[in-house]
Amino acid sequence: DAMVIQNPRYQVTQFGKPVTLSCSQTLNHNVMYWYQQKSSQAPKLLFHYYDKDFNNEADTPDNFQSRRPNTSFCFLDIRSPGLGDAAMYLCATSRVRLGDNEQFFGPGTRLTVL
Amino acid sequence: AQSVTQLGSHVSVSEGALVLLRCNYSSSVPPYLFWYVQYPNQGLQLLLKYTTGATLVKGINGFEAEFKKSETSFHLTKPSAHMSDAAEYFCAVRPSNTGNQFYFGTGTSLTVIP
Numbered sequence: 001d002a003m004v005i006q007n008p009r010y011q012v013t014q015f016g017k018p019v020t021l022s023c024s025q026t027l028n029h030n031v032m033y034w035y036q037q038k039s040s041q042a043p044k045l046l047f048h049y050y051d052k053d054f055n056n057e058a059d060t061p062d063n064f065q066s067r068r069p070n071t072s073f074c075f076l077d078i079r080s081p082g083l084g085d086a087a088m089y090l091c092a093t094s095r096v097r098l099g100d101n102e103q104f105f106g107p108g109t110r111l112t113v114l
Numbered sequence: 115a116q117s118v119t120q121l122g123s124h125v126s127v128s129e130g131a132l133v134l135l136r137c138n139y140s141s142s143v144p145p146y147l148f149w150y151v152q153y154p155n156q157g158l159q160l161l162l163k164y165t166t167g168a169t170l171v172k173g174i175n176g177f178e179a180e181f182k183k184s185e186t187s188f189h190l191t192k193p194s195a196h197m198s199d200a201a202e203y204f205c206a207v208r209p210s211n212t213g214n215q216f217y218f219g220t221g222t223s224l225t226v227i228p
Contacts (some may be wrong), residue, residue, distance in 0.1 A: 004157070020131035039169040040123075042204060043158070090157055100146045100208070103216060105157035 003027070004106035012112045013081050019065055021076040021109045023091030032074040033103065034066060035090040049074060078111075086113045098108050116141055120219035128227045133192040135222045137205030140186065145207040145216075147188040148216070149179055152202040154161050161203075175199070183194060201227045 005024045013019040023032065031050050035043035047056045049068045063085070065077040078085055088110050092103040121136040139145060146165050150158040162173025169181040175198075179190045188205060205219040 006157075009122060009155075040221070040223070042220050088155075092158075100163065100210075102148055102160050102163055103158075105150075105159070107157045108155070110155065 004093055004104050005073060005092055006089075006106035007103055007108060009107060010110050010112070012114060013078075014114050015083065016080045019078050019081055019111065021078075021089050021091075021111070022107055023074045023076070024072050025091075025093045025104075025106075026072070027093055028071060029093035029095050030071075031094045031096065031106070032068060033092040033094075034064075034076050035092065036085075037088040037108070039087075046076070055089070056104050081111070081113045083113050086111055087088075116207055116209060116217040118205055118207050118217050118219040120203075120222050122222055123220065124223045124225070126225040126227055127195045129197055130194050133190070133195045133199065133224065135190040135203050135205075135224065136217060137179075137188045137190065138145045138186055139188065139205075139207045139217075140163065141209070143209070143211050144181075144183055144184065145210050147179075147181060148206040148208070149173065149177070149188070149190050150204045150206060151175075152204065152221075154201075157202060161190070195224075197226050197228065200224055 007022045025026045033048040034046045037043045068074045088108045090108045091106040094101045094103045117140045119138045149161040152180045162171045164171045165182045172178045184220045
C-alpha cells in the first residue's frame with residue numbers, strides 16, 4: 001500500500017543534542033510537509049517542500065531545518081532541542097500544492113527531550 | 115486570512131447517540147473543506163472532504179458532513195456513535211483561490227460513553 005512512513009515512532013534526545021527525524025513516502029507526491037503538534041493542540045506547520053523548493057513558515061524557529069534529498073525522503077533536523085520542542089512531529093504529503101488535494105499523514109514521531 | 119473554529123474542545127456522547135461536531139470557517143471565497151480523525155499516538159486520517167458539487171459529503175466509518183455556504187459551516191455528523199469513534203477530530207480548510215496551506219481547527223476530542 002502507498003503510504004507515508006516516519007521513523008522512528010518514538011525518539012528521546014537530550015537537551016541541546018541534535019536530532020533528525022525521517023519521513024519517506026511511496027505516493028510519489030510533489031509536496032511534503034512537516035508539522036509540530038503539541039498535546040491537545042492542532043498541528044502547526046513548520047515548513048514544506050514543493051519538489052526541491054523549500055518554503056519556511058515565518059514563525060518557524062531557526063533551530064528547525066529540513067532536507068529533501070529526493071522525492072521520497074524528507075528529514076527534519078532539530079539543531080539544539082529545547083524542552084519546549086518536545087512534541088509529536090507529523091510528516092504529510094500532497095500531490096500538488098493547490099486545489100482540492102488532501103494531505104496524507106504519517107503516524108508521527110513523538111519526541112521527548114530530557 | 116483563513117480561520118477555522120471548532121466549537122467545543124470536548125464532546126461526550128452515549129454509544130448509539132448522534133454525533134455532531136461543529137466547524138465554522140472564515141473566508142470570503144468558499145475554501146476546500148476537510149475533516150480528519152486522529153487516534154492516540156497516530157497521524158491524521160482523512161474522514162471526508164468537500165470540494166465542489168453536492169454539499170452533503172459522505173466519508174468513511176459512517177461519517178458525513180454538510181457544507182452550508184450561508185452559515186460558513188461544515189459540521190460533521192454520524193447517526194449512531196460507536197466506541198471506536200473516540201478520537202480527536204480536526205476540521206481543516208484550504209483556500210480554493212490561492213495559497214497552499216491547510217488551516218486546522220483546534221480539534222474536538224470525542225468521548226463515547228458505553
